Amino acid sequence: DGGITQSPKYLFRKEGQNVTLSCEQNLNHDAMYWYRQxxxxxxRLIYYSQxxxxxxxxxxxxxxxxxxxxxxxFPLTVTSAQKNPTAFYLCASRSAGSYDGYTFGSGTRxxxx
Amino acid sequence: ELKVEQNPLFLSMQEGxxxxxxxxxxTTSDRLYWYRQxxxxxxESLxxxxxNGAVKQEGRLMASLDTxxxxxxxxxxxxxHDLSATYFCAAYSGGSNYKLTFGKGTLLTVNP
Numbered sequence: 564d565g566g567i568t569q570s571p572k573y574l575f576r577k578e579g580q581n582v583t584l585s586c587e588q589n590l591n592h593d594a595m596y597w598y599r600q601x602x603x604x605x606x607r608l609i610y611y612s613q614x615x616x617x618x619x620x621x622x623x624x625x626x627x628x629x630x631x632x633x634x635x636x637f638p639l640t641v642t643s644a645q646k647n648p649t650a651f652y653l654c655a656s657r658s659a660g661s662y663d664g665y666t667f668g669s670g671t672r673x674x675x676x
Numbered sequence: 677e678l679k680v681e682q683n684p685l686f687l688s689m690q691e692g693x694x695x696x697x698x699x700x701x702x703t704t705s706d707r708l709y710w711y712r713q714x715x716x717x718x719x720e721s722l723x724x725x726x727x728n729g730a731v732k733q734e735g736r737l738m739a740s741l742d743t744x745x746x747x748x749x750x751x752x753x754x755x756x757h758d759l760s761a762t763y764f765c766a767a768y769s770g771g772s773n774y775k776l777t778f779g780k781g782t783l784l785t786v787n788p
Contacts, residue, residue: 594774603685605764605780606719613773621775653718657774662726664709664766665776667719 565590567668569654574673576641576648584639584671586654592666593659595637599623600651600670609652612637613659641673649675678703678769682779689755689786697782699748699765707768708741708748709776712761719764723750755786 567588576582586595594613598606608621612631626645631637637656641648651672655665679702689695699708707726711719723732725741725748732739736759738751748765762783766776 596775598778603780605680606766606778608775608777611773611775619773651716655719662707662724664721664724665719666721667711669718670716672716 567654567656567666569652569668569671571671572669574671575676576673577676579643581640581642582673584641584652584654584673586637586639586668587635588637588654588656588666588668589635590656590658590666591634592656593634594657595631596655596657596665597621597627597629597637597639598653598655600653606653609639648673678705678767678777680765680767680777680779682763682765682782685780685782687782687784689752689784691756691786691788692754694754695752697750697752697763697765697784699750699767699779701746701748701767701777703746703769704743705746705767705769706743708739709766709768710739710748710750711764711766713764713781714761722763752784755784757786757788760784760786 570585596611597609610629612618628640654668710722723739728743730741762781764781766778
């Protein structure tokens with residue numbers, strides 16, 4: 564079955580560490596997105612990518628970095644510069660030219676310890 | 677900048693009752709999406725509304741879009757416990773990047 568796989572499901576980060584969240588899709592979608600979800604805050608866009616080797620900052624990109632070396636993969640690195648990284652992170656994708664909206668992965672819950 | 681506002685943010689209903697969740701957005705948008713999220717889970721697409729006057733129904737849920745009023749509604753008919761979840765609306769802000777701006781979500785609890 565096609566879909567989006569995020570891993571790990573739970574991730575713990577020590578102060579000052581960088582961590583990378585994985586997002587892989589086999590839907591042949593062109594565009595991929597990273598959102599952060601905090602309780603009562605809805606979803607906020609971190610980064611997005613329309614094509615391989617190209618990506619743009621979203622509304623809250625500070626302290627995060629991404630890469631898009633393959634169409635299927637869009638990993639998100641939470642750097643030590645992100646002062647409040649504890650949140651639920653959702654990856655999404657969509658097919659260019661489709662009006663169907665996004666398909667979401669199952670999410671990664673990141674906790675700072 | 678597109679802003680999306682949902683209300684209410686919290687909704688406690690009794691089974692069998694009807695209610696409506698409202699989604700207002702601040703600038704022109706002709707594409708509106710509704711998603712459902714169960715606790716700790718991903719977002720599941722419910723409805724895609726692509727034009728003024730669009731109405732979609734699935735089971736006890738019905739969504740509509742009024743682009744002139746910049747308003748979408750999600751109506752719940754004869755609520756059942758299984759509908760308990762958080763519901764998000766999201767509006768398309770225009771442009772080729774297809775960014776969606778999400779509301780803060782409505783936490784719906786249906787009590788027996």
